[in-house]
Amino acid sequence: MIAKWKLYSVWLIWLITWPILLWISYEHYYLNIEGQFLDILLFAVFMCIVALFPLTINNTSIFFINGISIAIFLTFGLFVEIILSFVAIIMVMAKLRVGKKGIYRIPLNILMFTVVSMLSAEVYSLLGGRNDLIHYQNEAELFAMTGYAISIFIFNQAIIKIVQRTFLGIKEKLFDKSLKWEFTSSLLIIPVGFVLYILYSEIGNAAIFFLSVPFISISIILKLLYSYQEINKYLKKTGEVGHRLAQKLEVSEVYDVFMREMVQLMPVDYAYIYITSNDKLKLVRYFDASNQLEVSHEYVKRDEAFSGRVFSSRTSILYKNSREWEDIKNPIIPEEAESVLSLPIEYGEEIIGVVTIVSKKEKAYDKTHHRIADILTNYLGVAIENAKHYELTKAESEKDGLTKLYNYRYLDKVLDEHFNVNDELLTSLHCSMLIVDLDHFKKVNDTYGHEAGNEILKETAVRLKEMIGTLGYVSRYGGEEFIIFLPDSDLTKALHVAEGIRLSIGGTSFTVYQHILPHSNPVEVNVTASIGVSSYPEHCEEPNELIRHADRAMYIGAKRMGRNKVAVYNHINEEAIL
Incomplete structure (x- = not known):
């Protein structure tokens, strides 16, 4: 955002200096206006028509009027060139609808054009050029005119870079895309401008009509060529983004990749x-280019702000400035927001989300941005659903169907990842393994039925998860056995946890409803557990021995010694009971 004092300074400098520069151009430079009103008017109309086809690159507008201004300068003088450039700028700004926030561009562009014209006129004079004695077949005059044309290009680019850095705060490279297009347009337009001057000298204002078609055609062709190149660039990058999204298997990764690529591809603040989520929109990712705005919301309702409207209407919205959406009042909308592009994320016939991007600049988004964003959100919808399907399939393959605990295959992978470190760290690692086996569980199944047994297994899983929490991983080993891995627990801590589990299972009865007893009332069933414990590095040298030793401790040290006990593996006598 441009500081207010800078905006006021532009207007003040323009009001003071532009009349002075205009007076200087009138009094001290060549002037040929007597009897030329009609021709000057035709040149003004010609210039305004060409000015209606500017290119906007890196927030810089490129006008294809240099060739005409050269012919005007050589024919009528600097004063007329400045006046007609002023008229053309007003025409362009009216077409662009700059609005109140962008109206500073009018005095700024007028000053820039005026300074460039006066500096170039000085170069023309220093090189020996004289408007009243031009002989375009004279080598000296051709040299002066060539120098004048080159100086227009150089001074124009220099002033643009100075204004961008000092006034707009934009630090673009010296040889950027706008310079390339300015140079290309100059190579095409300036020679035609010299032809216009020569032809006008020979046949009068008929030259304007003869060369209007080439001038306007070149302007339109350059504009279309730039648009074509921009669309191709966007499409290529969009395809690359789609490929990156398709490679991500986690939903969170899909969100991260999309957000990163979107803010690089589009002008986004x-x-x-x-x-x-439950007929509302849940915010899952957020980007703020300034890192100053705090997110004050987690959910958006239907018809709320931009995203809520898109969610409700199922159609995208594109606003080029805040005046177009002034009826939308909501505290979650950033105060500096101007341009808005919001699109639904679709999968099949279903709306699964909304993407909204906002810019502080007016007219930051157009139909091209809308088409590209539409393609990207389609990629996003497919990528999200694919990632969800992958995560669901992965979860189902890693979870036990009955208890919803992790299965042994998942625990085996956790063990591999945990011990996938260098040897130095392995020597300092402490971890423990617990195997929990419900005592006399066959008798429970025979007495109360397998459905009742399943209820006890599910309730055991709940108790184990509540006991372990974030300390480790709980898995179903098979049948009535459960296995617990405690990654950062030594033997003392593991024994404390194991004793707590034993008391939790044996100290509180299980209520079963799906039993086979000859009544339908709930039944309280008492169950105990035998638990084997092994720790690394106390009881083994290899991590894969943890499970085997915990299993041995459970059978030899707990089951054989009467059940409802916690046993620790002892590699000397293989028997130790807590």
Whole structure:
């Protein structure tokens, strides 16, 4: 955002200096206006028509009027060139609808054009050029005119870079994309401008009509060529983004990749990714280019702000400035927001979320941005659903169907990852393994039925998860056996946990409803557990021995010694009971 004092300074400098520069151009430079009103008017109309096709690159507008201004300068003088450039700038700004926030661009562009024209006129004079004695077949005059044309290009680019850095705060490279297009347009337009001057000298204002078609055609062709290249660039990058999204298997990774690529591809100050949740939108990712705005919301209702409207209407919205959405009042909208592009994330016929991007600049988004964003959100919808399907399949393959605990295959992978470190760290690692086996569980199944047994297994899983929490991983080993891995627990801590589990299972009865007894009332069933414990590095040298030793401790040290006990593996006598 441009500081207010800078905006006021532009207007003040323009009001003071521009009339002075205009007076200087009128009094001290060549002027040929007597009897030329009609021709000057035709040149003004010609210049305004060409000015209606500017290119906007890196927030810099490129006008294709240099060739015409050269012919005007050589024919009528600097004063007329400045006046007609002023008219053309007003025409362009009116077409762009700059609004109140962008109206500073009018005095700024007028000053820039005026300074460039006066500096170039000085170069022309220093090189020996004289408007009243031009002979375009004279080598000296051709040299002066060539120098004048080159100086227009150089001074224009220099002033643009100075204004960008000092006034707009934009630090672009010297040889950026706008310079390339300015140079390309100059190579095409300036020679035609010299032809216009020569032809006008020979046949009068008929030259304007003869060369209007080439001038306007070149302007349109350059604009279309730039648009074509921009669309191709966006499409290529969009395809690359789609490929990256397809490679991600986790939903969180899909969100991260999309947000990172979107803010690099589009002019974005704020970006939001919402996912549908209970007929509302839940914010899952957020971007703030300034890192100054705190997110004050987690959910968006239907018809609330931009995203809520898209969610409700199932159609995208594109606003080019705040005046277009002034009826949308909501505290979650950033105060500096101007341009807005919001699109639904679709999968099949279903809306699964909304993507909204916001810019502080007016007209930051157009139809091209809308088409590209539409393609990206389609990629995102597919990537999200694929990642969800992968995570669901992965979870199902790693979870026990009855208890919803992890299965042994998952625990085996956790063990591999835990011990996938260098040898130095292995020597300092402490971890423990617990195997829990419910005592006389066959008798429980025979007495109360297998459905009742399943209820006890599920309730045991709940108690184990509550006991372990974030200390480790609880898995179903098979049948009535459970296995618990405690990654950062030594033997003392593991024994304390194991005793707590034994008391939790044996100290509180299990209520079963799906029993086979000859009545339908709930039944309280008492169950105990035998637990084997082994620790690394006390009881083994290899991590894969943990499970085997815990299993041995459970059978030899707990089951054989009467059950309902905690036993520790002892590699000397293989018997130790707590």
